[in-house]
Amino acid sequence: MVDVFTGLQPLEIGEDNPAELIRRAQELNESEAVDRVLVGYSSIWPHNHATAPFLAALTDKMSLIVAHRPGVIHPTAAARYFATLDVLSGGRLAINLVTGGSDKDLHREGDYLPKSERYTRASEYLDVMKAAWSAPEAFDHHGEYYTAERVHLLTRPLHRHVPIFMGGESDAAVDFGASHADTYMLWGEPLAGTAERIERVRAAAEGYGRAVDFSLSLRLFIGDTDDEAWETARAVERTIVEAQGTHQFLRSSTTDKSVGRERQLALTSEELHDDCFWTGLVKLLGGFANSAALVGTEDRILESLAKYRDLGVSAFLISTGTEAAWHPSLENVAHRIKKEL
Template sequence: MSEQEKNITFAYWVPNVSGGLVVSNIEQRTDWSYEYNVRLAQTAEKNGFDYALTQIRFTAGYGADNQHESVSFSHGLLAKTERLKVIAAILPGPWKPALAAKQLATIDHLSGGRIAVNVVSGWFRGEFYAIGEEWPEHDQRYVRSEEFIRALKGVWTQDQFSLDGKYYQFKDYTLKPKPLQKPHIEIFQGGSSRAARDMASRVSDWYFTNGNTPEEIKKQIDDIREKAKANNHSVKIGVNAFIIARDTEQEAQAVLQEIIDKANIQAVHAFGDATREAGASSIEGEGNWAKSTFEDLVQYNDGFKTNLIGTPQQIAERIVELKSVGVDLILSGFLHFIEEVEYFGQKILPLVRQLEAQQQVVIAAKSA
């Protein structure tokens, strides 16, 4: 089955940190508690979501005063669901690959093969300083992450695994039991810099990019996939999107405007300063948020840029357009998570599947 024949998949950001997914003082019927998140996870898997992504934060900031740890929280959600796969975000530095490999392999057995991992190279220097962790310069953080991923893969697939890296070393190490998932637990990563794309093209199963237009996303996808092919590797693409679906376009746009109008101005500027500092140290002199406006930064990962804002029909058509440029997964955020995830499953997902089916008929006719 070709990539175009596969249905696009959906993930959602787990609100395991306070403040929701926007840096705004708007009312949100979203909560960071375990009880709320269990209900959300159960709602999501009943409404067509395949993945949930927990967030990793060690310190307060940018409207997120409280944070539940990602790996243990992921395990808690897996225990209360049946089909959903939960992606635990981890940071090289605080985590060492030997611990992560063993921790995640155990959760894989406990959950029946439903854990995944998102290796976060890090952009928030203040957080690393606060907990006494080394802060390598930008591209070296990706060198470290790549070693981390190679270590995970090696430990999960080989006996007597050895690695003599700059950051991590293994000598004849055998992990047992190995994960249930074969060849190994799925590995996600994010980033939009050249270093991030190059790493994805060598070692990652999935690459998350910030929200953007289909044209700009296609440029990244083409770059990654061309490099991956040269490396005899393949990588799938996930795109961040903050979804505002309402019965009319006017209602959806009004919600967007209210989020921006009620933005936490100080927190948004602080977030922007931190991201610009991180990006300035990359070789190209810019990072994920280099071209983001104040309005874009109100949603952490440029989710407004993807423009999944409007009626169910408009959003479904834009999702299928993203699929046509090579997107495999939409990583979704919402204002009021539980009810909006349910609305998505009832009103938008059926339209997406209908449009995908129509698209396949056209492709089949052309190839006949």
């Protein structure tokens, strides 16, 4: 069975009233097709450690994937926070562990660890978190990056584990995901590149005696005809172009040197790949995550998604528009994904 995920911006730029956030959350909670909702992380966004509990309290069905950056708080504190949130939400929690591809964004929060060490630290971070969730007795930890004594949680996740989602393209990211991730999150790529990435992670996971699921993130621009879908996609493209020079739409900085970003930008030498895979926004947003798109009718897009499913993708994170967010217009295609794929 294929799962459907989407993203939810905690508060839009300039919002100082939660009314619209409440409306968006209730809309997603009523969806019969969306399985999980990603609440992202950036040092300039509203803090998802506040918005995630708020969203969980507002809803009774919506499951959250809460993005979390190692290095912001100690892993024992993070373990306690997420265990509490998992219990209060009735087990509707997963964590998207993001080491951070932008030095500028990490430096805003006082994290100056070199990029070469971030996955090593993240691995220790998760080791401590998982031990705090599951260890039967209090334990001490003396590691390379963290020290803690007599760690013991009175409240633990409902299943002694919160599912871990992560993504990344570097060798270090692949090794980290292979050893720790329950679901490896892939940015949208053409079919050949997606197949290569899945096989690479699978092989690494087998080396650890593990199996990993895969999700694929794509913006969808859908129309009753292909021409109508392209009109929608081009309108979004124009809106982002007209906002250049402002901070209205997040984009990757030219100083960001992540392997994933460089791989995304390498796709933009051609605007269209396979049948309807479009890189126009990837180029415009500098390789920013979730900017790869499929453009076409529902039938055309379902045919493309079926090919990704056959490669081993078991979940699709779908969004649309300028913000890569959920829109009610996606509900029908989300239903079809679950029914037909």
